[in-house]
Amino acid sequence: MQTFLKGRRVGYWLSEKKMKKLNFQAFADLCRKRGIEVVQLDLSQPLEDHGPLDVIIHKLTDLILEADQNDSQAVLLVQRVQDYIDAHPETIILDPLPAIRTLLDRCKSYQLIHRLESCMRDERICSPPFMVLNTECSPDVLEQIKRQGLSFPFICKTRVAHGTNSHEMAIIFSEEDLKDVKPPCVIQSFINHNAVLYKVFVVGDSYTVVERPSLKNFPAGPADRRAIFFNSHNVSKPESSSDLTSRENVEGVSQPPSDDVIRELSRSLREALGVSLFGIDVIINNQTGQHAVIDINAFPGYEGVPEFFNDLLNHISSVLQSHNPDFPPAGEQPKSLPVEMGVFRALKTGVEWRTRGRLGVLYQPESPLSGIAPAQHELNLLKWTWDGLKSELSSGSENEALRFLHREPPCSCPLC
Template structure:
């Protein structure tokens, strides 16, 4: 073994999007061997590995109901547990918590307490576990101080269905939700989403389109002309991907352009989340409240696509090399 072997365990789709072959060539120039791990085969003959970089979201989610995925995950966990010197990016328990929006939103809600001085918060939210009667859901929305409109998102934060969301404008329209799900107060933010991409101790901020502003408050009370506004169903990929165009993102030209989040606030947010999550590869979706200018965290993502981050390959390699150096130091001590 060369001592600089890194295994990548990714879906075929993730490998293509990341262009793992090009990254492997960059690593080779630095004396780092990249090995594509085949989960359907025993891992021991494929190893040993100093570091394993993975995105096992598909396997973890499917393992809840699919025996083959359960077997693949068990084999992977068995290898990791019997090779404690192998560094996992990122730890499975840390990554699993972001697959459940109930858990990740609880983490987000704590940011207001720890980062209040930085004017960082997350919107009020509500967990809907099951199909209760409509009146109890309506009452819970009031109790948790959610304000209309609200965004409804699936509980599972992975897979194509996780991008299917809805914008609900009134209490009566809460009948449109499909539990388990999360309701989150919509914050007007000038149709601009800031995606923060984290790679180890480095981070990058990329601007994307987002939902336009909507009148706040229950439409039937404050805006009678929109009292019958129907729930808007949308796919977040169709709204916030680079170069996408949608009627939902079209802003009034008179809307002044908001300043991007301050670098100091973003750095403080990333530092806090790295500690809270125990992860090195993740993304954070933030918006700027047009009324308070507060940095508002609306979602956290596992090992995102890093589109629009030209420094991703050098940053990932630098982080991997820092882990390899740590391993080498540990071996020699």
């Protein structure tokens, strides 16, 4: 047993359905064998009541969506989690709430994918054009579709990337079909991929690629046929077999994804969002052989990943060791930082906490985002953290620096 794991405490919150689907109790048992205490979190109570936590694993997607729709109970529960995170910057969150919100919005996640692709400059990657439809079909909308480079047929999806409705999609073949589309939604050019989808399940540095059925090939360009409405979850089930997933017209390039490309995509998304548990839906363009990312999912089901629990435990071990290699477990933290490491540790903790991992990649030369300028409000946030910590630590007051980290920062974010 790795001695630094003994006495560590991992809290988790998953829906009953998610826990049963994953058989999460087996993971809890595996952790206990390694000396890690696992605590199921009750969000109806303050998280402080559960005692100190080194790591929190969660899938709060339903609650976050409900809170964003002003459900008062969901707002309270999500805020309770956020309050704990703000008060305990040393606790590792799998995964940060701002990153989850990005993944819940297909528009934001697609923008991120295209941004990453521009930075990676890998000709083997080329994801489809997309745009958001906020109004019903009109001449202006049709003109905008052309300007965005979309071509028929295209896929129509809900903007929200979670929940039962998020799997309800349509293949649009003509301008006439657009009348059946109900905004707001996201449309994305359809790429023929020989009816094969590759689901990439990521756990930290590890990933597993699972092949699934997908939509069959369709002729390029407008077609005189009705829109096809379907449920993507049903189409991509391992046992799925229907006319929509027929492979009778397979043509052109038919090959599995490149391991190099998948590894780089996974790493880039991890760094850009600060996430560890996510899925990437990848297809291979049957004309060019290029890889296209068509969706990203927060904390997916990990079906077909036999080593998921081992991968998750290894990742937890890794982040605990890298974040606090010489710190005791939660509940045994010193009241002040050792003087010889105070400046470095406080600044590292403060910057990581304040930026939720979003800015760290900007200062890593090997990062695909290293050349992208951060938003002004992010720079303001970083400067506020840096100046405040520098002021406190210059007087040799580590305790004051730690208290400073718990203060609410000013926010100039245009989204707040």
